[in-house]
Amino acid sequence: MKITFLLYDAYRTSGTVRATINLAGALADRHDVEIVSCHRTADHPRPAPPPRVRIRALVDLRPTSRHYAGTAAEQRTPGTVCPHDTVHDGPTPPSGLGEARLAAHLQDSDADVVIATGPYLTCFLAEHGRPDQLRIGQEHAARDLRPDALRDDLDAAVPLLDAYVTVSAADARAHRRALPAAPTRLTAIPVCIPEPCAEPSTGMSRTVVAAGRLTPAGQYDRLLDAFAKVVAVHPDWTLRVYGHGRERGRLRRRIDELALHDNVLLMGARTPMEPEWAKGAIAVVPHRTEASGTTLLAAMSCGVPVVSTDRDHAPREIITHGEDGLLVPAQGAVEDALADAVCRLIENDAERRRMAAAARRTSVRFRPRHIAAQYDALFLDLAPELASRGGHGRRPRAAHRDTDSGRPLWRRALELVGLAGFGSPVRVGCRVLPDGSLAFHTADPALAPDAWQLVLRLRDTAAAGEAVRVRLESRAAEAGTSLEAKLDKGSRALTEGHWDAFVQHVSGNKSRPVLAGPVETARLLDPAARRPADAGCTAWIPYRAPDGGLALRTWHRPAHAEVSSIAAGDTAIRLTGSLHGSVARAHHYRFRARLRGRHAWAFDGRCYVDPYGDFEIGIPLAAVAEHHPGGQARWELRLSAYGGPEVRLGMLTGDLADRRDVTSFPTASYAGPEGRVTVEPCLTQDHELALVSSLAPGGSSAPE
Template sequence: MHIAFLLYNAYGIGGTIRSTVNLSGALAAAGHTVEIVSVHRTRDDLRLELRPGVRTRALVECRRDAPGYDGGHPRTAEPTGMWEDSGVSNGPLAPTRLTDERVAEYLRRTEADVVIGTRPVINGYLERYGRSRYLRVGQEHLTHDFHNPRLREDQKAAFAGLDALVTVSEADAVRYREMLPGADTRVLCIPNAVPAVPVSPSEGDSKTIVAAGRLIPVKRYDRLVRAFAKVAAERPDWTLRLYGRGPRAASLRSLIDELGLYNRVRLMGAVTPIETEWAKGAVAAVSSDGESFGMTIVEAMHCGVPVVSTDCPLGPGEIITHGRDGLLVPLDGGEDAFAEALLQLIDDDERRRAMGRAARETARAYDPERIAARYIRLMEELGAARRRGPARRLRGALAGYRAWRGSRRGPVDSADSGAPAPRARAAATADGSVAVRLATADLPDAPLELVLRLRKDPGERQVVLPLPAGRDATDGWIEVVLRRSEHRLPEGRWDLYTAPRGTARRRRVRAELVEQAALVTLEPRVDENGVSAWVPYTTSEGNLSVRTWLRPAHAEVEHVEVGEEAVVVTVVVHGAVPGPDAVVLAASREDADRDFTAAVRPLAGSRFTVSLPYAGALARRSAEHDLWDLRLLPAPGAEPVPIGRIGGDSADRRKTDVYPAVELPHPGRGTTRIRPYVTFRNELALSARDIEPPGDA
C-alpha cells in the first residue's frame, strides 16, 4: 500500500510529529510506500530522523530564502474557507486561501491508497477535498473534550465523512462513538507508536527527577515545581530537570526563583532525542491536568524510569499500572499528594528500581512494529469492506506516485538522497571516558581512523585512534574508546572526524545519540595532569564533539545563594588547598583597578564559602554593563583558580544554570541589576547592568 500522512507542520518535535515519524518508519519497514506530507515547510530539514523508505514533501514554502517562497503569494492575504482550528488559526502559520488550494490539489491528485489526517483542520480538509478512490483516516491526537464546542461540532461533521477515526485512548474512542451515532465511520483506539531507542537504561541512582513536554498551561509544571519544593525541603540532595519550551517558560523561571529553587530546578530547553535525558533520571514526573495519550510516559518507561503521574484524563491511567511501573496521583490531591508520591519512590531504592524494570516491560506494548500491525489490519479491514460494497478498489500506486512527483508543487525532500555523513553513537563511561560507535554502513571499505581535532587551535593538535575493521562490527557498528587513562586533552572543544588511515581526507561525524547519564553525578577528575572533565555532546549542527577542561586547580561550585545584600557561593576545591589568607577575587574585565576581593570561610574537607557583597560591585561600576570573573586566590601571590561547574553532564550551562537578579540603586547610574551568571567556559561571574539611564532614577 501507498500510505500518506498529512501534517500541518512536520518540521518540529511535538508529540504528533514524533508519533507520525515512528509509525511511518514501521510501516515502511513492513514493505509499504510511505510519505509524510507537510502542509508548511519552515526548515531545511526535518528535526527528527526518518527511517529508510519514508519520503517527505511540503505544499507551502515558508522559508524566506528558499526558491519558490510563498510568503508573497496573493492568496496568502485571503481568508481560509475552512472552519477554525484553534490550535493553528491564531498562530504564525494560520490557514489561508493558498493553504486551502494547495491541500485540495494534493488530495485531488495523490495516488495514495490511504491518506491519514493528523489534526482537526487536516481532517476537515480530508473530508472536504478527499476522494473516494482512497481510504481517508482521521487521527485525534488530543481529546474530544479538549476542543471548544464549535470545533467539536465542525469535527463531528468531518469525521462522519471519513472511513475511520483513530483515537489514542480507549476512553476517547468511547466518547467519539457516542458523538457519532449511526455514522458509517469506524471509531477505534490505536495508541501512539513509541520506539525503544538504543540507550542504556537508567541505573535509578542519579537523584534526579525528569519531566519533559511543552511548557504550556495544561502540563501544570507549576504544580510539579511546588511539589518539588516540598521534596527539596526533606531531600536536599535531589534535583529536578524540566525539558521543553513554550509560553510558560518565563513564569516557571519566576516561580523557581520565588521558591529559592534555582540551584535545584533547571529548565533544560528542548532536547532531541529526549531518551538520553530520560535515562539520566531516577524518577519521571507528569503533572498535567489532561493527557490525550502520554508519549513522554512511554519514552521514560523505555529507559527504565518509573513514572509518577497525575491520574488525569485520559492517557496516563491506560498506560501506568499503579504500584507496578509507576504511581498515579489523584488530581484533587494537588501538590501535596504529588510530593508524597515522589517521596515514596525517592525513599525506597529497591521499589524504584523494580518499578523501572517493570516499566520497560510495559513500554514494549507501544513498539512501532506492534502499532503499525494494528494500522495495517485496520486498512485491510476497511479495504475489504469497500470491496464488498460498491466497486471501489484500492489502487496500487507506485508508478502513478512517481509520475505525480514530476509535476508536484512545493519542495520535496528524500530521506535516502545523498551520501550520509558517518553516524555515531557516543556514550560517557563510568570513569568519564568516551566510547564512540560508528555505523559501518556509512563508512568506506578501507582502514580508517577516528580523528579528534581541537577547535580553533593554532597548533592544530589532534588525537588519532585506529578504527576496527568492518568485519569486527557488532550489529552494524564498530566501537573505539577514548580512554581517560591514556589521553591528556587540553581544554577546549574537540571535533570528531573519520579519515582513511594516514590521510587528511576527513569527514565530520554526525551524532545520532550521545549518552551522558554516567556523568550526572561524576566529579572532576584529579590526577598528576591536574583537574579535568570530559563531556561528549551534540553541536547545534548535529555533529559529535567533546568538551574538555584541564587546569592545575579548580573550584567546583556546589551552591549559589542570591541574598538581599550579597551573593554567597559554596565550592569544593580540587588540586589546591586554600590557606588562612585565601580570598575570592572578582576580576574586572575592563580595568584591574576595579577588582575587589572577599575572604573565604573554610568548611569541612576542601570546601569553603564566600560572601560577595553587592556594595563591592556597586562601588566599582564604570560602564553600562560591568563584568567580573570570580577566581580563588588560595594564598597571597598564588595563581588564580577558576570557580565554576565543570563536573557533571553539561557541556554548556549558560542557559540551564540561571540565577535570579537583585535590583539596587546606584547614586550615579540609576538602578543597577546585579546577577551571578555562568560564562561560556562554565565559570561563575558577576554582572552589573544599568536598567535606568543615569539621571532617570
C-alpha cells in the same frame, strides 16, 4: 498497499510528528508508505523518517529555497477548512495555496489508505478525500478538552470517514457516545514508541525530568511549586524541564520567586529526547491534557518510573499505579500530591528500581511493530467496504523528489571553509562511559572497518588545528555490524576548548563530515563522576553543535573551585562549592574580587574551606556597592591560597557544554552611595563565575 499520512508540518518537532514517523516506519516494513506535509519549514524533519518512508511537502516556506512560496498571492489568502483549529492561529496558518495543493493531491493520489492527523486534516480529508480510498482520521488529544466549536467541526467530519482512531479507549468511548449513529469505525489504537536510541537510566543521578510544550495545560508552574516542597526535604535533587513555549518566561520568574536556582534548569528542546530521559531517576508528567501518552512511554522506555496526573485517558491506560509508576489526582492539591509521590520514589531506592524495570517492560507493548499490527488489522476489517466502493490497486507513481536550489546545505557550508573535498556526512553517536571515556559509534555501511578513523580537531584557540585520531574498528551489534572508536580518558590529555569531529580515511586522502547521532552523557550526572579529584577538574562533554555536527567541550584545570550553590541575601551573596586538585589544597585561603580590566583587588577577604575541600564564600554587597564605578561593571572572582596558586571559580562539571542559557542566578540589591546597586552572578564563555553590578533606574548612568 500504499499508505499516505497527512501531517500539517512534518518539519516542526511535536509529539504528533514523532508518533506519525514512528508508525510510518513500522508500516513501511510491509507497505508502500509516504508522508505528505502541508508545509516545509526546515531542511530536514526531526526526527528523520526511515529511508524507506518517502516524504514530500506541498508548500515550501523556507526563505532560502528557490521553491519558496511565502510571497505567492494565494499563500496570503486565509484557508477556510476547520476554522476553529489552533493551526489557524499558528506560525504557518492554512492558506488558499496550501488548501488548493492538498485538494489536488488527494484527487490525484494513488494511495489505498489516507490517514489524516489532527482536526484540520481530518476535516479536510472528509471534505476532499475520494470514496475509492480508505479515509482514516487520527485524534491525538482528548475530545472533552476540545473547544465546543472545534468539536462541532469534527462531529460533522467524522461520519464522512471510514474510521476515526483515538489514542485511548476512554476517548473512543466518548466519541461513540457523541456520535451513536455515525457509520464510521470509531476505535482506539495507542501511540507507538520505538526502541530507545540510548542506554536506559542507571537511576543514580538524583535528577527528576519533565518534558513537553511549556503551555498552561502543561501545569509546569504547579510542578515548580511541588518541587519546592521536594527540595525542602531533599536539597541535593534537581529538576530538569525540557521544551519550548510561551510559558518559559513565567516559569523563569517562578523559579526566582521560589529561590530554586540551584535545583531547577529550563533546558530548552532536545532531539532526540531519549538520552535526556536516561539522565533521570524519576520522570514527572504534570499535564492536565496528556491524552496520547507519548511522553509517558518515552520516559518508561528509558527505564524511568513516571509520576503522572491521573487522567481518564492514556495515563490511566498505560500506568499501573504502584507497579510501573504513580498516578496522582489531576484536580485539587496537585502540588502536594506531586511532591509526595516524588519524595516517595526518592526515599525508596528499591521501589524506584523495581518500578523502573517494570516501566521498561510496559513500554515494550507499545513498540511500533505491535501498533502497526493493529493498524493492519483495521485495514483488513475495512477492506470489504473499500472493495464495495471500487477501491483501486494502481501501482504507485515515481516518488516525488522535493528539490532545493543547488547543492545540499552541508556541502555548500564545507565549500565556504575550503573543504569541498569532503564526502557525504556520516552520522556518529557518542556515549560517555562510566570512567568518563568516550565511545563513538556509527553504522554507516560505506565505512570499511579499520580503514577509517575518527578525528577530533581543536577549534578557535591559539592551538587550533591540533588533532586527535582514533581508529574506527568493527563491533558486532544486535542489528548488524557497526564501527566504534574509544577515546580513553585515562591515557589522553586534551587541550581545553571546543573540538569538532569528522572521519578520515587512514590514507589521509578522503574525509567526511560528521552529523551527531545520539549523544549520551547520562554518566556525567552520576554522583561519583562529580566528586573532586586530586588530578583537578578534567571535563569531557560531547554535544550536538548548532549546525548538527558532533563536537566535544573540554576543560583541563589542575586547580579549580567548582561552585555548586549560590544564594542572594540582604547583605551578601553566598557561594558554596568544592576544590578540585591537590595543588589547590592549602590551610588558608582568601577570596578576591576585582573589576574587569583592573589589576587591584577591590575586595579581599577570608574564605572558609573544610578538610574535605568544601568551601563557603560570602561576598558583602556593601563592598561591591562601595567600589561600583557607575553604569554596569563586571567582577572577576578568584580564590587565593597562601603559598599556592590562584584558583578560578566556575561551573565546569556535569553534562552541559554551554549552560549560560540554562542556568539562572539570583539577583541581590544594596543601597550604595550613588543609589541602589543590583548584583547578579553570571557565567563567562568558559563557564567561569563572575558578578555583574549595575545601578538601578534612578541611579548614576555613567559608563564604566
